[in-house]
């Protein structure tokens with residue numbers, strides 16, 4: 001940072017690791033993540049909260065990181081798209097997106113994956129309308145949404161059958 | 175023997191896991207030591223003389239490294255070379271500079287550029303630059319621009335017409351005399367933008383010691399981009415290295431000719447620092463396209479047979495540019511008539527400059543507008559004759575036995591079965607039932623409409639004079655480890671063509687996909703190529719990859735045959751990672767071992783053949799014809815994909831709001847390499863067409879300043895705006911291209927737009943209302959209904 005611009009020290013927990021960086025107090029959270037913390041997964045598609053490319057989880061809540069000033073996130077715990085896979089293992093939602101060609105250029109993936117995961121965390125039986133509602137805050141210019149809807153629906157189906165199976169095996173054990 | 179093991183398989187996208195975990199680096203994700211940031215000062219006037227530029231306050235701001243005005247840039251760079259100079263086709267030449275020098279011709283035109291330590295500081299400094307303007311009279315639409323006393327944008331031009339042209343066959347006036355009916359009408363298409371989710375982004379690094387420029391950026395055409403930079407910066411092409419990292423969508427916007435492509439390079443040379451520019455959404459939405467007005471006449475008989483069409487297209491281009499945007503009007507004029515057997519056609523086009531941001535390339539590239547026009551005409555023929563609109567299409571579409579078919583505008587349509595595609599879509603949508611239901615709904619006061627559209631998408635273009643060719647080149651090589659690398663001149667905007675090309679090569683060489691990498695977008699590594707445009711990547715990139723894979727495969731089979739003591743290459747097949755003896759499949763060698771042996775024992779095993787374990791081939795589609803026929807017509811397209819759409823809408827007469835209830839599309843792009851990727855292209859394109867029909871429009875204030883500068887005002891379709899899109903396929907291979915492939919990518923847009931437009935007019939018809947302009951915004955639809963009511967009352 002150049003002399004003359006006052007900077008602030010920002011502490012964040014990003015994808016499980018504690019990080020500190022100097023940020024320009026004028027920076028949006030998404031800009032700080034990308035430029036000061038070198039976390040590049042969240043993208044900037046509009047900067048006005050309309051596209052969802054910048055989506056992250058902030059203290060457990062799915063938010064658009066272009067709608068928060070970086071300094072307002074002091075000490076927050078953040079998960080980005082980089083943190084959605086555990087130990088290099090894609091989540092079943094990510095696998096479903098891959099299987100169903102749920103992205104082309106991939107620029108919208110942060111928004112789509114977080115919105116979809118948030119939906120599935122609350123509802124494992126979403127119909128077409130519920131899925132479309134859940135991702136309606138995100139724009140995708142490539143896919144026409146159809147493959148994304150299919151991917152989310154398949155992920156819900158997979159989650160349901162996992163639960164059925166584990167119930168089945170529990171009953172078997174009992 | 176060769177195999178196509180993976181042809182038609184829905185293989186998952188290569189590196190998909192890296193996309194899904196946020197580890198793919200787009201241009202904006204690249205970091206370089208010492209990287210500085212550029213911001214652009216843009217004109218606030220549509221037309222003005224620049225009196226003075228005061229940069230003093232800006233230069234004194236924190237972090238500012240350099241500032242450049244148009245005057246200063248004059249000595250540092252040549253004008254931007256044109257992607258497709260209209261002068262080459264008989265139009266006017268405009269000299270396009272990266273920064274305006276003494277006059278601005280649109281609001282948003284770059285006037286100065288600032289480089290600072292951070293993007294925020296650059297932006298602050300750009301705001302602090304004060305430009306004194308002396309406003310000049312502006313022309314803000316094509317009609318005003320063509321008025322005899324209109325202010326001229328370019329002093330050297332006699333009028334504001336950039337270029338005009340005509341394609342004609344047959345005598346329309348005679349057709350009009352002979353026909354039972356002649357109708358005329360006007361169709362106005364709105365100004366819209368490509369709007370990829372990733373705006374344009376460039377990063378340039380000049381190496382003073384090596385005298386070399388490294389340039390990374392959002393470009394669809396890396397090699398032509400290198401030519402642009404070399405010419406403008408007076409460098410040799412070998413001094414410029416262009417890399418196109420993965421793109422966040424392109425849709426025509428990222429073809430070369432934009433001023434900022436050059437600005438970052440000039441400023442890097444000036445400052446000795448790598449310079450990055452990331453476009454804001456407001457800047458990205460300046461990029462325009464499609465705005466045009468058609469005045470048409472159609473001559474037809476009572477039986478619905480169309481005898482002739484006449485169309486005058488006037489395109490409102492905005493200011494002249496170095497990009498290929500104006501070519502969309504030319505292409506639209508060629509595509510009028512689409513897949514209908516209309517033997518008499520007279521089409522003229524005029525591209526007019528106005529004081530607004532210029533056209534850039536945009537998906538559809540004119541073909542979508544031709545489809546919209548043609549489908550509007552067909553619908554009106556049905557209205558006049560009282561025939562069902564489907565029947566009019568049946569009576570006029572080119573029948574399957576007529577291919578190859580030369581259209582009245584000179585295009586050589588390759589193949590198709592338009593009638594059977596139409597039948598498939600009608601049966602899927604349940605057309606007869608839908609009409610019956612519509613009658614019942616109408617009786618109940620509901621405004622339900624059914625719209626059909628046929629769509630022809632000429633693909634794989636090569637417009638004479640443009641530095642984007644219709645052919646392309648691929649190298650396939652195998653390393654001693656057995657690892658295969660495919661280097662190709664085509665690029666991917668994210669659509670998956672790299673994976674589809676990998677499928678083709680893996681199939682032919684019998685190697686697993688995991689042992690194969692496709693490299694695209696690097697001007698130093700890849701053979702000279704033309705990148706991504708006009709849905710060409712599989713025809714040319716796939717076609718050349720097949721040729722190169724077969725040539726390398728022949729060498730591998732020759733070496734393997736010698737190792738297996740077989741008679742010759744034909745006795746060996748490459749499959750499942752092995753070179754296998756056809757006569758005795760128990761005898762096989764891993765392909766990697768064959769490659770290693772060829773590399774290490776070339777003087778034994780590769781005697782008599784070219785020992786290089788690689789091959790480079792070019793594929794030139796045979797169906798492109800640039801030599802004019804007896805009527806002076808050319809056919810600059812490699813293939814002709816086609817589609818049929820059926821849309822069902824409901825209009826709320828109280829509000830004018832249209833809801834799309836169903837959309838069925840039948841698509842034929844010949845042989846499909848990867849069905850998932852083709853489906854993805856069609857869904858995406860249909861969605862974009864829905865946006866064009868209903869919501870997307872660039873709007874300006876009375877001074878010509880863009881108002882729709884964000885996604886709250888420029889409305890892209892969201893998931894909730896769409897019904898499930900019902901997609902079905904037909905496969906009519908092209909007799910001309912490798913494997914019979916046709917382009918996929920642009921097909922969907924024009925047909926969806928037209929089907930919805932027709933459906934809305936179908937919903938309004940019983941009220942005596944119609945719209946002749948897009949988008950079908952609630953206000954426009956409501957006004958049409960109100961006007962019809964007034965007419966009834968009067």
Ligand code: FES
Nearest residue numbers: 047049051052066
């Ligand atoms: S960048 Fe945050 S919503 Fe678009």
Ligand code: FES
Nearest residue numbers: 104105108140142
């Ligand atoms: S995949 Fe490109 S924007 Fe969604």
